[in-house]
Amino acid sequence: MMKKFFIAGFILIEALAVSVHGQDNASLKTLKQAFHGKFLIGCADDLTSNNDAYQASIKAQYDIVTPENCMKPQSLHPSEDVYNFKTADAMLDWCQKNGLKVWGHTLGWHSQTPNWFFQAVNPKTEETQQPQQGQPPRRPGARPNFDPNAPRPTMDEMWARGIKGDLASKEVALERLEKHIKTVVGRYKGRIIGWDVFNESIADGGDGSTENLRNFSWYKVVGPEVLAKAFKWAHEADPKAKLYYNDYNIEQGAVQNKGKHASSMLLLKRLIKEGAPITGVGIQGHWHLDTNLADVEKAIENYASLGLKVSITELDVTATGENSGAFSVNQGDRKIPVENYIKQAEVYKKLFEIFMKHSKVIERVTFWGLSDTRSWRRGQDALLFDGELNPKPAYKAVIEASKAK
Numbered sequence: 001m002m003k004k005f006f007i008a009g010f011i012l013i014e015a016l017a018v019s020v021h022g023q024d025n026a027s028l029k030t031l032k033q034a035f036h037g038k039f040l041i042g043c044a045d046d047l048t049s050n051n052d053a054y055q056a057s058i059k060a061q062y063d064i065v066t067p068e069n070c071m072k073p074q075s076l077h078p079s080e081d082v083y084n085f086k087t088a089d090a091m092l093d094w095c096q097k098n099g100l101k102v103w104g105h106t107l108g109w110h111s112q113t114p115n116w117f118f119q120a121v122n123p124k125t126e127e128t129q130q131p132q133q134g135q136p137p138r139r140p141g142a143r144p145n146f147d148p149n150a151p152r153p154t155m156d157e158m159w160a161r162g163i164k165g166d167l168a169s170k171e172v173a174l175e176r177l178e179k180h181i182k183t184v185v186g187r188y189k190g191r192i193i194g195w196d197v198f199n200e201s202i203a204d205g206g207d208g209s210t211e212n213l214r215n216f217s218w219y220k221v222v223g224p225e226v227l228a229k230a231f232k233w234a235h236e237a238d239p240k241a242k243l244y245y246n247d248y249n250i251e252q253g254a255v256q257n258k259g260k261h262a263s264s265m266l267l268l269k270r271l272i273k274e275g276a277p278i279t280g281v282g283i284q285g286h287w288h289l290d291t292n293l294a295d296v297e298k299a300i301e302n303y304a305s306l307g308l309k310v311s312i313t314e315l316d317v318t319a320t321g322e323n324s325g326a327f328s329v330n331q332g333d334r335k336i337p338v339e340n341y342i343k344q345a346e347v348y349k350k351l352f353e354i355f356m357k358h359s360k361v362i363e364r365v366t367f368w369g370l371s372d373t374r375s376w377r378r379g380q381d382a383l384l385f386d387g388e389l390n391p392k393p394a395y396k397a398v399i400e401a402s403k404a405k
Contacts (some may be wrong), residue, residue, distance in 0.1 A: 031061045031384075034402035038359040042103065042366030044068045045374070047091045054370055057389055064193075064365050065281070065311055066313070067091055068101070071104055074112040077180055080122055092191055100285040103364070104188065104195040105313075106246065107181050108230050110159070110217035117176050118221050120337065156216035173221045177303055178233050182262075185237035194242030195323040196282060196313070197228050197234050201267065208262025211270070231276035244372065245271070246282035251299035252292070261299055268306055280363060282313035286377075287351070289318070289343050297354045304361040312355065314368035316375060316382035317394070319344045336381055345397035348384070353399035 031041045035289050040062040050058070058065065069075055070087040095102050108157050115124040153161070166178075185195065201219070206212030213219045218226045227245070245268065253259030264281070271278050281303045283296070303310050319340045355362050369375030372389035384395040 015110040028120040029399055031064045031398065031400070034217070034399050035365075038356060038361045038402070039311075039365040040064045040101070040366075041272065042066055042195060042364055043370055044105075044366060044368045045370055046070045046087060047094050048087060050370075057370065057385070058097050058100070062071060062100065064103055064364060064366065065091070065095050066103045068105075068368075069112075071184070072106060072109065073117070073180065074114050075082065076184060078114055080116050080176070083183065092188065096191065102188075102192045103366070104185070104241075106183065106199040107234060108177065108197060108213055108218060108226070109199040109377055110155070110219075111129045113217065115162045115164070117180075118168055118173060118217070119164055120168045120172070121164075124342040139160050151372075156214070156220075159216045163358070167221055170222050173218070174229065175220075177218075177226070181230060181233040182237045183301045185234050185241065189238040190240070192238075194240065194244060194279075195234055195238055196246040197231050197243050197278075199246045200248060201227060201245070202260055202263050203252065204249070204260065206260065206263050208253060208258040208260070208266075210263065211267045212260075212263040213267075213332040223308070224270075228271055228276040231233075231278055233272065235277040240308075242279045244280045244282045244311065244313075245278060246284065248284040248286055248314070250281075251283050251295045252296035254295040254302055255292075257302075261302070267301060267359070268303070268308065272306060278308065280309035282311050283313040284314040285316070285351075286314060286366075287317045287347070287370070288321070289347055290348065291317070293347075293350055294352065296351065297358070300354070300358050304358070309363045310358070310361050311366070313364070313365040313366050315351075315365060316368050316377050316380075317344055317347050317351070318377055318380035318382045321380050341381070343391055344381075349392040349397035352405045353397050356401060356404040 035041050040063040041061070043058060043062045044066045045058065046068050047055075047058075047065070048070075057180045067088060070091060075084060076088060092102055146298055185192075201213050211224065213224055221307050231243055239329065247260075247264060249260050250264040251261055253261040257265075268278070269282060283299060287296075300310050318334045352365075367383055369377070369383050371385040371387055371389055372383055373382045374380065375383050377383075381392075383390055384398060386392055
């Protein structure tokens, strides 16, 4: 039976692929054509190492590009007096030249943010620490007595280890963040249509009774107030830009109003109450074959009930393995069964049918990457195109979903 099922599945997936490749180019819509007038279709990339085929694919398939890394604080603002705008500027110039919009990502985050934001003193050079008698020399910043078999440190432990000296005062940290936001948003005013103002503030594992914010980074040095302030500064720098809160797994628990979704509702209600000029919420959408689609739809409805727009900001659906959007994700078995691609197409189709149903609320659906080999989920074949940019069965399924009413 299994052998017959495998053969049948292989025939089906081949038929789907042929139907995509075999259609006349004039009749096969691109992604942005299929969803024109409903919501924007985007991809994530820094546009630094693409060949002609990838550049052509971006122009043909998408309305908007999110920078994958080059606008994150670590890349853009590595030290207090240094900004690296070269890659971001080049990306923006290319997009505007080719008729693509740009979404900014991200102004505030606990990750990929340099430690100087949080340190009382930011030395320009670090002296090599002298080893104790009988101990080998250490490189600057190395962890003493490292045990490879020790339990993996938590995120807050890793953050604390990177801080040198005392923490900055709340006032100093806020002053630095305000300058960063106003410098970056001000530079691209009128050229970037919106920003992920703060990213992934909610910790995993909560029961939904509180906002459950992370206990390090901005939330330790400043506290919960940092989010509303960041939104206000971004709005002052560009009053016309859309401003989003962005996070992963915040749809989980929506049907029962528990867990991370319940925490996200508490956070968003507070921001609105505090007068933060928030216009939308980004559900990242790092999903898998068994994602709870009822939670996805209910989350969209709940956020809309707050008067917010919604975007799916980092979409991928793994064809194998677990996928939470967090660290230590199981990359799965590289020998992916053919039936997984069929199931992946089904999941993508159902997701886009949900998005179409709520298209008055959905502003943007952005895929996080360009192909299965140009993706942070490489090895899990999570996108619509394979490594050669050939459309997979999931591509045709998404196009079919665009016909839903």
